[in-house]
Amino acid sequence: MKHISLLGATGSIGTQTLDVIRKHPNHFNLSSMSVGRNIELAIQQIHEFSPQLVSVQTRDDYEKLKLEIPNATKVVYGQEGLVEVATDPHSNILVNAVLGSVGLVPTLAAIEEGKAIAIANKETLVTAGHIVTKAANTYNVPLLPVDSEHSAIFQALNGEKINQVERLILTASGGSFRDRTRDQLIDVTVHEALNHPNWSMGAKITIDSATMMNKGLEVIEARWLFDIPYDKIDVVLHKESIIHSMVEYIDGSVIAQLGTPDMRVPIQYALTYPDRIDSISNERLHLWELGSLHFSKLDMERYRCMAFAYEAGRIGGTMPTVLNAANEVAVAAFLDNKLTFLEIENKIEQALERHQAISQPTLEEIISVDQETRAFIHSSIK
Numbered sequence: 001m002k003h004i005s006l007l008g009a010t011g012s013i014g015t016q017t018l019d020v021i022r023k024h025p026n027h028f029n030l031s032s033m034s035v036g037r038n039i040e041l042a043i044q045q046i047h048e049f050s051p052q053l054v055s056v057q058t059r060d061d062y063e064k065l066k067l068e069i070p071n072a073t074k075v076v077y078g079q080e081g082l083v084e085v086a087t088d089p090h091s092n093i094l095v096n097a098v099l100g101s102v103g104l105v106p107t108l109a110a111i112e113e114g115k116a117i118a119i120a121n122k123e124t125l126v127t128a129g130h131i132v133t134k135a136a137n138t139y140n141v142p143l144l145p146v147d148s149e150h151s152a153i154f155q156a157l158n159g160e161k162i163n164q165v166e167r168l169i170l171t172a173s174g175g176s177f178r179d180r181t182r183d184q185l186i187d188v189t190v191h192e193a194l195n196h197p198n199w200s201m202g203a204k205i206t207i208d209s210a211t212m213m214n215k216g217l218e219v220i221e222a223r224w225l226f227d228i229p230y231d232k233i234d235v236v237l238h239k240e241s242i243i244h245s246m247v248e249y250i251d252g253s254v255i256a257q258l259g260t261p262d263m264r265v266p267i268q269y270a271l272t273y274p275d276r277i278d279s280i281s282n283e284r285l286h287l288w289e290l291g292s293l294h295f296s297k298l299d300m301e302r303y304r305c306m307a308f309a310y311e312a313g314r315i316g317g318t319m320p321t322v323l324n325a326a327n328e329v330a331v332a333a334f335l336d337n338k339l340t341f342l343e344i345e346n347k348i349e350q351a352l353e354r355h356q357a358i359s360q361p362t363l364e365e366i367i368s369v370d371q372e373t374r375a376f377i378h379s380s381i382k
């Protein structure tokens with residue numbers, strides 16, 4: 001039996017993690033969870049899964065929630081609450097499905113407690129990959145990828161040595177605007193941007209997918225998860241999202257992982273690794289139903305966020321922290337109709353241009369650069 005702590009239970013990955021737990025009660029138990037502001041859904045989840053510990057984002061919601069749930073569930077809140085859930089002594093694995101770099105400190109705390117980490121929260125690896133991977137090595141805990149591309153690479157690697165890899169090939173759907181030119185992006189709406197062709201996901205990652213920043217963040221995520229240089233990480237456009245990613249070996253063999261677009265598959269694999277159990281879904285991949293798969297070369301001028309991510313990743317230090325923090329604030333502003341779609345990348349570019357990277361930053365330096373970048377972007381938005 002695996003006892004799970006879940007950060008971000010009310011989100012897209014969080015609710016799908018609960019689907020997996022619900023389907024396999026003999027394998028998994030929910031020990032603790034965190035939510036943000038969706039208290040109504042949290043109450044339902046607490047009644048169904050009876051976690052012994054729950055964290056909410058604000059003190060007000062903490063006061064409300066305590067009145068609505070059984071006394072057996074302890075309620076905590078804020079950043080300290082996230083850390084308390086992540087270090088829950090009754091759990092042996094943390095599923096980090098919270099949104100944004102707020103996941104960093106709880107992840108490090110869980111690693112220091114020796115917990116395995118199933119990581120969906122890519123912003124944590126982007127903002128401080130060197131610190132997270134060093135801590136995981138020090139405490140000898142596995143970082144198990146949940147992100148579909150990284151789960152695909154993990155499966156295609158299947159324990160082979162990274163020095164036998166020629167390159168990793170991440171697939172990218174192209175997002176909601178894949179068939180538009182840059183000129184056709186000037187007036188796009190939030191509603192249009194949220195219409196991903198293949199995946200149903202949270203709002204922020206869906207916008208990241210449309211700007212291609214999602215793939216940029218994933219390139220940096222892959223650099224840290226698989227300890228491989230940027231020159232060996234490629235991206236190919238693949239509009240069907242059936243091949244989730246590939247590994248090309250030095251002998252020319254390419255191993256791909258395929259499946260219907262269903263995040264419950266990589267979530268479950270991270271929880272059962274190195275074993276596999278029945279799929280939650282009856283839907284199977286029938287290639288004859290698809291007929292053909294398509295691939296095309298990625299144009300870095302069309303997708304400027306990809307170029308920013310490679311550049312920030314190669315510079316390293318605090319540059320990816322700036323990339324991530326600027327993106328988080330700019331995307332939130334776009335969702336709030338305070339920026340246009342193309343202004344997202346302009347804001348990120350401004351933040352990167354003014355920053356002098358600190359190499360090998362400490363956790364305190366990362367947190368300070370993250371906050372300073374957020375303040376800069378906020379102050380530049382009317």
Ligand SMILES: NC(=O)C1=CN([C@@H]2O[C@H](COP(=O)(O)OP(=O)(O)OC[C@H]3O[C@@H](n4cnc5c(N)ncnc54)[C@H](OP(=O)(O)O)[C@@H]3O)[C@@H](O)[C@H]2O)C=CC1
Pocket residue numbers: 007008009010011012013014034035036037038039057097098099100102120121122123146147148199200201202203204205263
């Ligand atoms: N969705 C997907 O298919 C995929 C997602 N990922 C990654 O997984 C992570 C989660 O994505 P997704 O599930 O789509 O996101 P959602 O927006 O759907 O969910 C985010 C979760 O985090 C909570 N949350 C948000 N901000 C805070 C905060 N400041 N403090 C505490 N809790 C907070 C939300 O709470 P509430 O809703 O209660 O406010 C919610 O539970 C991201 O890093 C994303 O890139 C990776 C691959 C695929």
Ligand SMILES: CC(=O)[C@@H](O)[C@H](O)COP(=O)(O)O
Pocket residue numbers: 147148149171172173174175199205208209210214215263
């Ligand atoms: C499901 C998942 O892992 C997402 O990150 C997905 O890959 C987004 O798709 P694109 O970024 O390729 O549009």
Ligand SMILES: [Mn+2]
Pocket residue numbers: 147148149218
């Ligand atoms: Mn992905």
